[in-house]
Amino acid sequence: MAAGISFGGLGNGIDFGQVVDQLVKIQRLPIDKLVQTQTALKSKLTDYGVLGTKLLSLQGAADALRLATTFDRxxxxxxxxxxxxxxxxxxxxxxxxxxxxxxxxQAHQITNKAAKAVAAPTTDIVSGASATFTFRVGSGADQTVTLGATATLEDLKAAINDLGAGVSASVLNTGTDAAPAYRLVLTATSTGASNAVTIVTDTTDLDFLNASGTGGTDVLQAAQDxxxxxxxxxxxxxxxxxxxxxxxxxxxxxxxxxxxxxxxxxxxxxxxxDTAAVKANIKALLDAYNDIVKFINERSTYDVTAQTGGLFFKEGTPKTVLSRLRRALSDEVSGLSIYTATGQIGFKTERDGTMSLDDAKLDSALSEQYSAVKALFINQASTTGVAQRITEAVDALDDVVAGALTLRKQSLTDQIDDLAKEIARKEEALAAYEARLRAQYAALDALLSQLQGQLSFLRSRTGLVQERQL
Known part of the structure; x- marks a missing residue:
């Protein structure tokens, strides 16, 4: 209802609000029809999008059979x-x-001698003002850690790990709970004899190089190929x-x-x-093809009773899709001598357009003529195999400039956009029409109100004259 306009309800037997609503409703019928058309087009565009996704799935299945390196299993x-x-x-x-x-x-793994173990990971392992610990892995560069006067076993472990130099450091308690004995364990991150860990310099109290005569190194695991x-x-x-x-x-x-x-x-x-894996890939290709056929068939039906067709009924693009895919899958491959078409290895087209597979026939072909089956599908210098033809067919349908599927989707998008503009224009015109109607009926309502007052006045005056005459 237009703002600021209302009807008085004067008891004249006419509800002008309902009159306007009905007139507007009638005028809206063309808009409702446009909205219905737009909704149907959106549904059709959505299904074309789904069809595009199914085509890509088919192409993916074809890729598993298109090249010798992907066909062979x-x-x-x-x-x-x-x-x-x-x-x-x-x-x-x-x-x-x-x-x-x-x-x-094996990865090389070493530790300091038990005689140089410490009581806790937080025990100071530097006797002087500083200490140096240098190691290398295999023939690699020397890796050095410099420690301050109060550095602990835990500090040395963390510093080695921070280098990320091919060695992992950890702390191991080789004593007991009552008498702990913590030692530093160095493990090469790569296995093999060429990745042995060598201690170059050690001036810490761990004494890997046995400068004291009571230190040295224990090998927990040899570097081994x-x-x-x-x-x-x-x-x-x-x-x-x-x-x-x-x-x-x-x-x-x-x-x-x-x-x-x-x-x-x-x-x-x-x-x-692995012929079973090859067969599975061939069946996956056939399943992806049948999925497309069934999808299109379900949307191309016509309901005689309701006299309505599916979203793809009378659509030319789905027919183009099926025609190109069917040819790619069924036509003969030139340049081959043993198997020249998929029908020879068990493919069969059914009445609804789907394809079935004779498992026994395919098994026999893979067992007895594997190379010929492979030649039928893969792309070669002198022949374009079935899988390659399917890939090319999908590429052509999806081509951004001239692809049949692309063009149809763009056409639907344009129609939907045009309808949106037309609906908006008609909605604006309808709003103006409703406003005019309400203004006109408001004026009529006011006029009838005025006439009703005048009629009541005349009736009252007539009654007064009649009383005086009596």
Missing amino acids: SSASVGDPTVLIASASSTAAAGTYTVNVTKLA AEVVLGDPSQNPVTLTRSSNTITDAIPGVTLTLIKTTGTNTVTLSISR
């Missing part, structure tokens, strides 16, 4: 997984190895030494993580092609 198995763990990349060649883990890599023997011990095996228990450069494409030694025993390491 290898698996590694170890006869005794408590000895070592193995993982294989796509570049690993199939093979079986006999492995004997004779040594594990891992040692692995590959091959039958009775033949001519190869011995490998590495500074780490994780070995990545012995067998190409295989990572070995050593856990424990085998003594005189051996374990078997087997590297094989």
Whole structure:
């Protein structure tokens, strides 16, 4: 209701407020229709956004099959997984190895002699005005800590750790609760013989270099390389030494993580092609494709009873999407000799447009003609495989300039914006119309009020004349 305008309710049988409301309601019908159209377009735009996300998921599934390095899958198995763990990349060649883990890599760990232990971590370990503690790791640079006159064992530990120089310092009580004996433990942060810790200078009371004759160093753990023997011990095996228990450069494409030694025993390491993983990736591609088909089908239906179509009913873009993806997945790949189309390895198009997979047929193809299946999907110099075609199809649909999906989404956005402007303009016009109506009916209400007063006056005068005549 327009501000400052009200109706008197004069008992004339007409509620002008309701009259105005009804007239405005009728005038609002075109706006309501525009709002409904705008809401439908927003829902359609949202679903196109979801479709775009599903296309990216399909492209992601295709990427797992598009290149030789992503298509191939290898698996590694170890006869005794408590000895070592193995993982294989796509570049690993199939093979079986006999492995004997004779040594594990260890980090060098040393401590000062028990004779130089102190009663508490806060015990002063500097006898003079200052002290110097210098060490190095392997062939690295010397690392020096300078301590003041009142420095403690805890201070030295903290100063070494603050250097971040390849050594971790800790304090260890090698005594008892009643008679504690705290010693400094230095542990190399990297394993291997080349990472041994050497004390260069020690003028603290810990006396790592035994200047007093009662000090020195205890080795808690030797700096040691891992040692692995590959091959039958009775033949001519190869011995490998590495500074780490994780070995990545012995067998190409295989990572070995050593856990424990085998003594005189051996374990078997087997590297094989993982066709199950390849099949899973192929099925993931098919699932992503079917997800798109079902999504579009559900929105392209027509309800005969309600005479309404889904959000994609009569939309050309979803049909374009399905057509391009179907061709990418089903058309023959030129330049191949054994398998030239996915239908030959078990793909089948169903009546609703989705694709099913004959598992037995795919299993047989992967087992007997693995390279031919691989050639069908991957991108090569002379052929564009199925996975590459899908990637290119999605890129074309999503192209920022000419992509069918991009253009349709932009068109919907423009229509929604235009409708918003039209609705705002009509709302403004309707507000002005309502204001005029209320002003006009307010004037009419006032006029009727005036006429009602005049009529009452005339009736009263007529009654007075009649009384006088009597």
